[in-house]
Amino acid sequence: MSDAGFHIPVPKNEEVLSYAPGTPERKQVKAELERQSNTTIEIPLIIGGKEVYTGRTGKIVMPHDHGHVLATYHKAGPEETKMAIDAALKAKNDWANMPWVDRASIFLKAAELLSKKYRHLINAATMLGQGKNVYQAEIDAACESIDYLRYNPYFASLINQWEPVSVGDSFNRMEYRPLEGFVFAVSPFNFTAIAMNLATAPALMGNVIVWKPASTAVLSNYYVMKLLQEAGVPDGVINFLPGSGPDISDTVFSHPYFAGLHFTGSTATFDSFWQTVAQHMGSYKTYPRLVGETGGKDFVIAHPSADADALITALIRGAFEYQGQKCSAASRAYIAKSVWDKIKAKLVEQTESILMGDVRDFRNFVNAVIDEPSFDKIMGYIEKAKNSNVAQIIAGGQGDKSKGYFVRPTIIETQDPHFVTMQEEIFGPVLTVYVYEDSDYENVLQLCNETSPYGLTGSIFANDRMAVEQAYETLRFAAGNFYINDKPTGAVVGQQPFGGARRSGTNDKAGSPFNLMRWISPRTIKENLIPPTNWTYPFLQEE
Known part of the structure; x- marks a missing residue:
């Protein structure tokens, strides 16, 4: 790879398709809805790129018809969580050492796959499994997901451009390292885009991920995981672990290389995570970064x-x-x-x-x-x-x-x-x-x-x-x-960075460079071009 600097141009937000009568997208998504409605799939864990079937299963049903099963998914426990952590740590060095622009290219490819090849698959899964109408699925599972995948590389390029001032005989520069360990991504049911971003934003910055999706969103999130694999995310960089929260989180939070939490969910759950992390603080290799978006009124x-x-x-x-x-x-x-x-x-x-x-x-x-x-x-x-x-x-x-x-x-x-x-x-x-x-x-x-x-x-x-x-x-x-003079919903990536404070979270603004900054541990490097050879200073001399 060339040592040349790279700057990613400002992206454009993905166009929201109308799904009006007579449009090709309406016909295509209706066909996909029909296909998925008449199919029941089995969803494994994905650990180190391999499918893992535990035999402990749950069901994904349609919220509007809860007797209709869309999928059976396998649940992770402590053993599989440990496997996922090991797989992540094994993949860590190669992923962290990959030039950031190569990592970015993977997620830019994922955006194109979602925009063109898998749009209707993931929209339909979000509609059927999470109860969204076609417009709500389109602005979330398609457009917002694509926007995250395009804008985050642009934001990363802005971060990587900044260098400190070099004056006189010193040459100063920055290294934007990932965190020392793995990141635990815990995603909610209500936005497929948020689930995707919780896993991919830290990964873009060189981190490795253990991802626990919400049990009621496993269907769409599984398709997102398969898309990321097709885009070129290496084995072990993102590990997909559906399952019970405590069965996974207890193992994660007790591991010495737990380095960060990327969370969206309830305030009560975030509080409990924070308290658990505090109890293990003395055993961690580094102070973990806790990034959370929680409740609202x-x-x-x-x-x-x-x-x-x-x-x-x-x-x-x-x-x-x-x-x-x-x-x-x-x-x-x-x-x-x-x-x-x-x-x-x-x-x-x-x-x-x-x-x-x-x-x-x-x-x-x-x-x-x-x-x-x-x-x-x-x-x-x-x-x-x-x-x-x-x-x-x-x-x-x-x-x-x-x-x-x-x-x-x-x-x-x-x-x-x-x-x-x-x-x-x-x-x-x-x-x-x-x-x-x-x-x-x-x-x-x-x-x-x-x-x-x-x-x-x-x-x-x-x-x-x-x-x-x-x-x-x-x-x-x-x-x-x-x-x-607008409703309080509908934040768009790159236009309205999202997040709140008080009991609504840490306000790290998903959809902006601020969130990505939480997933790096910068190193400042000073090179003295002409080192001094005498320890004394002029003020020590006699009058």
């Missing part, structure tokens, strides 16, 4: 000057797309009374008109939530609203899990800004509205800032620029991604 604030129709659209899309199963979903809204009087009837009417059902019927805007525990949790919050004397359900409120895990998009209106559904993360299609007097805007901003322990996303709707500036300043730490 994301807000929309409507000032009296808000545009009514834009607000309605943002509330419906922000709260109910993908059944509210986004950590960025709009789940609490503070709306000025004058605006609420204008929008309430129309918001309720439009919410009640939403079609819900099978992902294969493209007329359905809302589909099933991921599984029975999620269904039961969401319906539990709805029951609290039904039984409250300070809240009322004004839209939705029904659920049925007899065939699929369906929860109607639900709007709760409350007189108590601290009602439970205004404060706690629900992770379902439930929006709670608190109506405030127009004159109370400043107090409502502070109320919003102090109500939730989270700090992920939020938005302000106002045409009064001073009101926007007030919100911008008061809510400075309430959201790591802050939106003006």
Whole structure:
């Protein structure tokens, strides 16, 4: 490989296909949905490039038809986890020593494979296995995944360009080393792109990975893993380990070469991981990097000057797309009374008109939530609203899990800004509205800032620029991604780096160079071109 420097041009975000009637992509994905619906596959672990079948199995079902099995997957235990760590460490030196541009080329190839060859396969798997409609699958499993695979090499090129100043007789330079050990990637069910990025972002920077996918997303994640192998990721660099969390994490966190955690999931799980790591701190080769994006209780604030129709659209899309199963979903809204009087009837009417059902019927805007525990949790919050004397359900409120895990998009209106559904993360299609007097805007901003322990996303709707500036300043730490006259969801790689602080995570901004910086351990190298030969200094001389 040439020693020449390389700079990757700024990528373009992948075009979102429409899937409108008559388009070729609609025909192709429908054919793939039909194929996968009529096929049951067996999914192994992948350790050191080899398929491993443990005999301990779980099932992947369609959330909208939980009696329909899409796949049987094998589960890892402590023994297989140790095998995966060993395989990763065996692959480490060759991968770390590979020039960064060669590693980048592998992931750029993966982007092309996903864009052109495997788009409909992975979209269909995400739709059937994770309950997404075709548009939600397209913006996630296809476009966002492709964007990560293209933008991360560009961000890596920016990092590798920076060198320190060399002055006088010294020549200074940087070496961007990977971490000393392996990275544990723990991914969620709700975004195929996040799962892919949690494993590939550290790998791009020279790290080796033990990847535990969410059990309800194993189907799409397995296809991602096979795609990465086809793109040229060497054996052992990324090891695919479905299975029970404790069976895998206990072995990972007790290993001396555990060097980093790349996590998206619940705040409670991240807390437990952090505590476990702390208990093993004295045994690690290096201080581990813990990078996590966790929960959210994301807000929309409507000032009296808000545009009514834009607000309605943002509330419906922000709260109910993908059944509210986004950590960025709009789940609490503070709306000025004058605006609420204008929008309430129309918001309720439009919410009640939403079609819900099978992902294969493209007329359905809302589909099933991921599984029975999620269904039961969401319906539990709805029951609290039904039984409250300070809240009322004004839209939705029904659920049925007899065939699929369906929860109607639900709007709760409350007189108590601290009602439970205004404060706690629900992770379902439930929006709670608190109506405030127009004159109370400043107090409502502070109320919003102090109500939730989270700090992920939020938005302000106002045409009064001073009101926007007030919100911008008061809510400075309430959201790591802050939106003006837009829904609080839909961050795009390279455009809105994603992440929040407080109890929403470490805010390391996926989709930017900031995240990649966490996966390197830079070494500064100084070469003295003319070393001194006398230990004394001029100030030691006599007058």
